[in-house]
Amino acid sequence: xxxxxxxxxxxxxxxxxxxxxxxxxxxxxxxSGYDVKTFFEKSIEHFWPAxxxxxxxxxxxxxxxxxxxxxxxxxxGRPDKKVYNITEEGREELLHWLHESPKSLLAYARDxxxxxxxxxxxxxxxxxxxxxxxxxxxxxKTLQILGDIYESxxxxxxxxxxxxxxxxxxxxxxxxxxxxQWAHECIAELEDIRRPRHE
Amino acid sequence: xxxxxxxxxxxxxxxxxxxxxxxxxxxxxxxSGYDVKTFFEKSIEHFWPAxxxxxxxxxxxxxxxxxxxxxxxxxxGRPDKKVYNITEEGREELLHWLHESPKSLLAYARDxxxxxxxxxxxxxxxxxxxxxxxxxxxxxKTLQILGDIYESxxxxxxxxxxxxxxxxxxxxxxxxxxxxQWAHECIAELEDIRRPRHE
DNA sequence: GAATTCATGTAACTTGTTACATGATTTA
DNA sequence: TAAATCATGTAACAAGTTACATGAATTC
Numbered sequence: 529x530x531x532x533x534x535x536x537x538x539x540x541x542x543x544x545x546x547x548x549x550x551x552x553x554x555x556x557x558x559x560s561g562y563d564v565k566t567f568f569e570k571s572i573e574h575f576w577p578a579x580x581x582x583x584x585x586x587x588x589x590x591x592x593x594x595x596x597x598x599x600x601x602x603x604x605g606r607p608d609k610k611v612y613n614i615t616e617e618g619r620e621e622l623l624h625w626l627h628e629s630p631k632s633l634l635a636y637a638r639d640x641x642x643x644x645x646x647x648x649x650x651x652x653x654x655x656x657x658x659x660x661x662x663x664x665x666x667x668x669k670t671l672q673i674l675g676d677i678y679e680s681x682x683x684x685x686x687x688x689x690x691x692x693x694x695x696x697x698x699x700x701x702x703x704x705x706x707x708x709q710w711a712h713e714c715i716a717e718l719e720d721i722r723r724p725r726h727e
Numbered sequence: 728x729x730x731x732x733x734x735x736x737x738x739x740x741x742x743x744x745x746x747x748x749x750x751x752x753x754x755x756x757x758x759s760g761y762d763v764k765t766f767f768e769k770s771i772e773h774f775w776p777a778x779x780x781x782x783x784x785x786x787x788x789x790x791x792x793x794x795x796x797x798x799x800x801x802x803x804g805r806p807d808k809k810v811y812n813i814t815e816e817g818r819e820e821l822l823h824w825l826h827e828s829p830k831s832l833l834a835y836a837r838d839x840x841x842x843x844x845x846x847x848x849x850x851x852x853x854x855x856x857x858x859x860x861x862x863x864x865x866x867x868k869t870l871q872i873l874g875d876i877y878e879s880x881x882x883x884x885x886x887x888x889x890x891x892x893x894x895x896x897x898x899x900x901x902x903x904x905x906x907x908q909w910a911h912e913c914i915a916e917l918e919d920i921r922r923p924r925h926e
Numbered sequence: 927g928a929a930t931t932c933a934t935g936t937a938a939c940t941t942g943t944t945a946c947a948t949g950a951t952t953t954a
Numbered sequence: 955t956a957a958a959t960c961a962t963g964t965a966a967c968a969a970g971t972t973a974c975a976t977g978a979a980t981t982c
Contacts, residue, residue, distance in 0.1 A: 781971080
């Protein structure tokens with residue numbers, strides 16, 4: 529079996545999620561790089577962002593490794609499409625990855641908001657409160673967007689995936705809600721230590 | 728002012744959190760690369776992991792840009808230390824970054840757990856349940872570790888930072904708790920669709 | 927006697943981001 | 955007429971990871 533996770537390093541501790549995300553999409557139907565990006569934008573991008581240029585590069589790598597193959601589809605009035613198809617090797621590789629014990633369980637997530645709060649004493653409490661209020665507004669937008677996607681999944685025409693996609697979105701909703709709650713708690717604490725300027 | 732965020736790109740949309748994390752630490756006291764890593768391990772690493780080799784590289788870059796300077800301290804029975812100190816330019820750069828509107832508010836976080844759940848239909852419900860139970864165990868460890876750190880902050884000898892550090896940890900606790908809750912919900916849903924093998 | 931701690935880094939590589947190039951068609 | 959959509963990518967760079975090299979002192 530072609531094993532992406534063992535290709536480049538001897539220990540194989542790399543996450544290598546992007547190629548597997550692409551392989552996963554190609555199990556639904558053959559797609560061009562542009563199609564993959566379009567699909568990403570309404571789903572996977574919310575928990576695994578990827579630039580179009582990165583998708584093209586990964587598709588090239590996957591093809592070299594025999595996980596996908598491609599053919600060019602001429603189109604009228606539009607640029608030709610290079611359509612990628614998953615191979616048997618690609619399917620095996622995807623399953624292998626899905627059955628692995630996820631490394632992400634132990635990995636720490638990078639969180640710039642935490643980093644800013646950690647050094648929060650270096651700026652005025654008012655500045656932190658301002659940024660926390662921005663955070664609340666953005667996370668409420670996220671809650672709205674994910675809520676909409678949650679509903680739209682029911683009519684997306686992928687009945688087998690429906691439950692799994694909804695559970696995925698549910699994680700995003702719970703975390704965004706936790707972040708809003710945290711921000712409110714922080715604001716309350718910081719208001720306490722803030723000295724009012726006019727009194 | 729030396730502006731790290733405008734050094735390399737014209738748009739300056741990069742997060743560039745690691746150099747600022749290091750600058751932040753150096754406002755507490757002068758440190759060697761090894762000291763920085765040690766400090767990271769009990770705090771920042773939980774929300775911004777960094778390899779020792781990456782820290783050495785960043786310190787070198789920061790020195791070239793005038794944000795830190797260094798001197799070698801000879802030691803007996805131990806290797807010499809190269810101790811870094813933050814400069815006035817470095818302090819300005821840190822404050823500039825702290826006052827910026829954080830880009831991370833709009834950025835999506837990468838979450839491998841979501842990616843696996845998204846493609847969950849490709850494996851047996853039992854496999855997903857197994858992985859979710861692993862997740863619960865790991866996140867409960869995280870809750871324990873962060874809870875301990877939360878308590879230890881009170882006696883760490885950084886009274887000015889105490890509140891901010893605790894608020895930072897609180898975010899980790901709330902998110903880990905949300906993840907545990909999510910995993911329990913998922914298991915309940917997946918148990919429903921799992922066909923019992925012997926009945 | 928083996929592993930860990932202390933302490934420095936370099937080199938090679940992978941992964942992610944941004945900018946650039948091209949060009950027709952459609953929509954505002 | 956300006957912008958967005960469709961469609962391909964390359965090049966350059968930034969950021970993160972892993973492996974390697976060195977070596978004394980301490981702890982298990």
